[in-house]
Amino acid sequence: MSRINDVGGMAGFPPIAEEPDEPRFHADWEAHVFALNSALIRRGIYNLDEFRDAQERLPVQEYLAASYYERWFAAITTLLREKGIATAEELAGTDEHAH
Amino acid sequence: MSGNHSSSVISARVRHVEALLEQRGLLEGGEIDRRIDEFAAGGTPANGARVVARAWIDPGFAERLLTDANAALPELGLSMSGGLQEQRLKVVANSAEEHNVVVCTLCSCYPIALLGPSPGWYKSEAYRSRVVRDPRGVLAEFGVELPAATRISVWDASAESRYMVLPRRPEGTGSLSEEELAGLVTRKGLIGTALV
Numbered sequence: 001m002s003r004i005n006d007v008g009g010m011a012g013f014p015p016i017a018e019e020p021d022e023p024r025f026h027a028d029w030e031a032h033v034f035a036l037n038s039a040l041i042r043r044g045i046y047n048l049d050e051f052r053d054a055q056e057r058l059p060v061q062e063y064l065a066a067s068y069y070e071r072w073f074a075a076i077t078t079l080l081r082e083k084g085i086a087t088a089e090e091l092a093g094t095d096e097h098a099h
Numbered sequence: 100m101s102g103n104h105s106s107s108v109i110s111a112r113v114r115h116v117e118a119l120l121e122q123r124g125l126l127e128g129g130e131i132d133r134r135i136d137e138f139a140a141g142g143t144p145a146n147g148a149r150v151v152a153r154a155w156i157d158p159g160f161a162e163r164l165l166t167d168a169n170a171a172l173p174e175l176g177l178s179m180s181g182g183l184q185e186q187r188l189k190v191v192a193n194s195a196e197e198h199n200v201v202v203c204t205l206c207s208c209y210p211i212a213l214l215g216p217s218p219g220w221y222k223s224e225a226y227r228s229r230v231v232r233d234p235r236g237v238l239a240e241f242g243v244e245l246p247a248a249t250r251i252s253v254w255d256a257s258a259e260s261r262y263m264v265l266p267r268r269p270e271g272t273g274s275l276s277e278e279e280l281a282g283l284v285t286r287k288g289l290i291g292t293a294l295v
Contacts, residue, residue: 010228
């Protein structure tokens with residue numbers, strides 16, 4: 001089955017845009033998401049294939065609307081929930097018993 | 100792209116998840132900052148440029164590199180491990196007959212341990228979708244005009260296999276030192292969207 005990430009050959013995307021002097025990360029939180037993911041993989045909470053899969057099965061509209069590291073963060077929180085590390089409410093900070 | 104408002108919202112959400120994981124003993128205090136610093140000190144395109152310059156001046160190294168890049172990289176003190184599991188690297192050499200260009204159509208696989216993070220355009224749907232369908236047109240947009248007779252090979256990276264291009268050594272560089280040669284090589288040259 002082809003998923004939304006499988007874009008090879010697909011038509012209709014905007015032109016390729018290069019960003020001059022592109023920084024490594026565009027915001028501090030992006031660096032944090034990057035580091036968080038590598039920490040969780042090294043701890044064996046999930047592996048790299050599970051991480052890729054979690055991005056690729058995001059709802060199509062969410063996948064296309066999200067920036068690169070927003071997809072990463074969505075995948076991380078999906079896996080933390082599915083692995084039983086935390087509930088969706090705890091991850092979103094809406095659980096009043098969390099603190 | 101995210102504006103300032105959504106950026107501050109996701110920033111707070113990320114901090115919240117980090118704090119939660121620290122509470123549960125899954126992250127050590129300061130671990131994230133330490134990893135960010137380690138990553139910043141890690142791979143950069145200068146590594147790839149060093150590999151290319153060595154291959155240009157040492158045919159024996161070039162042969163070892165093209166045969167088994169993972170085994171050749173340690174000769175320059177480099178590797179594809181970068182903390183997670185070591186990934187296989189295949190180096191593909193440009194010639195008068197063939198130009199190589201690298202993509203990851205499914206996501207953004209890239210030799211990050213060696214070259215650092217990939218540029219935004221490499222990760223974009225625009226590049227990933229089109230370079231496999233119209234590589235000559237995409238290369239022209241990057242300013243790379245190839246003779247019609249030059250064959251273009253597009254290498255689609257995966258979780259297990261990463262690629263790096265060995266550009267052709269520019270003419271008239273016979274008197275340059277290895278370091279000066281490395282200075283000619285760009286990140287786009289290593290991906291294949293520039294000649295060098």
